[in-house]
Amino acid sequence: MPIDKFVTLESTYYPLPIENVDTDQIIPARFLKATTKEGFGDNLFADWRYNSDGTPKADFVLNKPEYTGSVLVAGKNFGSGSSREHAAWAVHGFGFKVVVSSFFADIFKNNSLNNGVLPVVISEGFLADLFAAGADNKVVVNLEEQTITNTANGKTESFEINSYKKNCLLNGFDDIDYLISVKDEIETYENGRA
Amino acid sequence: MAGKTLFDKIWDMHEVKTIEDGPSVLYIDRHLVHEVTSPQAFAGLKDRGIKVFRPQNTFATPDHNIPTINQHLPIADEVSRFQVDTLTKNCEENNVTLFGLGHPKNGVVHVVGPENGITQPGMTIVCGDSHTSTHGAFGSIAFGIGTSEVEMVLSTQCIMQPRPKTMKINIEGELEEGVTAKDLVLYVISKLTTGGGTGYFVEFAGSAIRNLSMEGRMTVCNMSIEMGARGGLIAPDEKTIEYVKGREYAPQGADWDTAVAKWKELYTDADAVFDKEYNFAAADIEPMITYGTNPGMGIGITQNIPALETVEESSQTTYLKSLEYMGYAPGEAMIGKKIDWVFVGSCTNGRIEDIRAFANAVKGKKKAEGVTAWIVPGSHQVEDQAIAEGLKDILEEAGFELRQPGCSACLAMNDDKVPAGKYSVSTSNRNFEGRQGPGARTLLASPLTAAACAVTGVITDPRTL
Structure with a gap:
């Protein structure tokens, strides 16, 4: 399945200033019974977002009407815990194209990239400034240049991404297509170790 | 030239190719599959019109979503039952070995792998489950993957993976009576925090680790993901070999001798350098909560x-x-x-x-x-x-x-x-x-x-x- 091509993004964002947000919070296990990738966005952060009767919790950021956009800004160590890709599907399904934090868990980072969601690692200071700004503030994420800008104060930081993954995101390429294209080399490897 | 860590030795043996400023194409020896993180991957294969590339290296068991009473009856929850049935159907269509509900080998995927000899030293092992790190107790590179990666392994027996850094956690001395492997690993995680191992693959070493049973070692490696590490492993020794010997999927006869000879080469060279090292004393550890x-x-x-x-x-x-x-x-x-x-x-x-x-x-x-x-x-x-x-x-x-x-x-x-x-x-x-x-x-x-x-x-x- 080809992923969406990533283009430069200017967007308001949802701030979630909580550290160590684990994948059980992003998508609780009871929602993992599906056999397709659709519909997970509705249950993103389900236990923080809804009361037990299913009504929205007014004080949770995703339910506050003043917050909009396709960027999630979260506290450090976002996505720790389970390897469930359902977490990335939920983030993507809600409409996020970028997640910004000062630190990400490894598996979540890989899963996000495989779904065309860009994890952007920034400094603690840059993160604190984003949390401090108002709901109308925007970030500009330029993947080609590997930069993120806080429009409130004009500060820009560079972020890391390996050139292979960057190329995949910019062009909507998919790892599985790549692996299938090198199957001959995989078979040669297998024959070499037998 | 400095020696190699155990991790580096196994990784290098499994690298099909590397991409400049990108991930490695890593060959996977054992792919373990369960019902929750696989249906979308099998569906992806179907969309591409392909079958599982190496079904003989793939083993499946439902575990996450099954009841723990009355397993002889159909699963009452319709959605759970459909997910478990989907796994059965996908395995049948792709010729994958399945230990289905009620099968004498059914169980939690990370318990089933070792007890049947599917898990062996020196292997690369993945599963769409973060606690795949458990299998590192046998001196293998084992780690959890997402469903896109499950699809990669099903379709090509390979995964695209950036090479992690290496960390050594050394624990010396004897655990006090009443202090277990679980306490040891909870202690280490409390010191490193849940992000302290992120970006690293950990080798656990030292006399406290050597003294653990294989099951205790599995408990320790199992929780290496809880400090953020990609996985954890322990060099195989006589205990490891003794544990694997005679199990159904373990090598038999002459193959066994060949395998053991290879496994004895699986250790970190004395002059190898880790990117990070920690040292702890077993005597400092009490029962943890x-x-x-x-x-x-x-x-x-x-x-x-x-x-x-x-x-x-x-x-x-x-x-x-x-x-x-x-x-x-x-x-x-x-x-x-x-x-x-x-x-x-x-x-x-x-x-x-x-x-x-x-x-x-x-x-x-x-x-x-x-x-x-x-x-x-x-x-x-x-x-x-x-x-x-x-x-x-x-x-x-x-x-x-x-x-x-x-x-x-x-x-x-x-x-x-x-x-x-x-x-x-x-x-x-x-x-x-x-x-x-x-x-x-x-x-x-x-x-x-x-x-x-x-x-x-x-x-x-x-x-x-």
Whole structure:
């Protein structure tokens, strides 16, 4: 399945200033019974977002009407815990194209990239400034240049991404297509170790 | 040139190719599959019109989403049943070995792999489950992957993976009586925090690790993901070889001798350099318990919950949110706090030694009134052995029920959910908010501590039982 091509993004964002947000919070296990990738966005952060009767919790950021956009800004160590890709599907399904934090868990980072969601690692200071700004503030994420800008104060930081993954995101390429294209080399490897 | 770490040796043997400033194409020896993280991957193969590339290297078992009672009946929850049936259908269509519900080899995927000899030293092993790190106990590179990666392995037996950095965690000395592998790993995580291992693959070493049984080593490697590490591994030794020998999928005859000769080369060279090293003393470790909502929030059972001032200022809001969820206050003692639930099981502590330790500790005692206890074996083989050893009888005499195998209340995907607000002493691996059911409060501990709490109804030091 080809992923969406990533283009430069200017967007308001949802701030979630909580550290160590684990994948059980992003998508609780009871929602993992599906056999397709659709519909997970509705249950993103389900236990923080809804009361037990299913009504929205007014004080949770995703339910506050003043917050909009396709960027999630979260506290450090976002996505720790389970390897469930359902977490990335939920983030993507809600409409996020970028997640910004000062630190990400490894598996979540890989899963996000495989779904065309860009994890952007920034400094603690840059993160604190984003949390401090108002709901109308925007970030500009330029993947080609590997930069993120806080429009409130004009500060820009560079972020890391390996050139292979960057190329995949910019062009909507998919790892599985790549692996299938090198199957001959995989078979040669297998024959070499037998 | 400096020597190589064990991790580097295994990784290098499995690299099909590397992409400049990108990931490696890594060949996978064993792909373990369960019902929750595989259906979308099999669907992806179908969309591409391809079948599983190397079905003989792929083994499946349903575990996350199955009931732990009445397994002979159809699964009552329709959605769960459909997911389990989908796994069966996908395995049939692709010629993948399946240990389905009711099969004598069914169980938690990370218990099933080792006990059938599917897990072997020097292998690369993946599964769409973060606790795949368990298999590192055999000196293999084993790690959890997402569903897109499951699809990669199903379709090409390879994965695209950036090479992690290496870390060595050395633990020397002897563990005190009543202190287990679980306490050891909870202690290490409490020192490193849940992000301390992120970006690294860990080798556990030192006399305290060597002295652990294979099952204890599995408990340690299982939880390496809880410090953020990609995985953890332990160099194979005689204990490892002895454990693997004779198991159904282990090499046999002349192949066995060849395999053992190769496995004996699996160690970190004396002059190898790790990117990071930690040293701990086994004597400093006491029985551990967690008080918060991530596995790094653990303390020795006799200690108090850390005061707010000891927490970094920027993390204090998160810290207080976590304690509020738990219904605890900074500075409080853990000993003597009331508990409602006990769960013994999971890929962390659901093996025979764990059931044995719990049963021996409660032998001749009675489950405390008001405590609900679920004792869930990690597999049918564990269940059968527990019955054969008379452990089931001991448990029943003490008021405990041995259930049927599955992941159960570790992640509460099935009906085994702890009610909101209740305190559950659990031998599993995660104390995240809602992990054992919406609103449930989890205290991670060893099977011995779980036993001490189960018979007293309050948090109890197992050394005083």
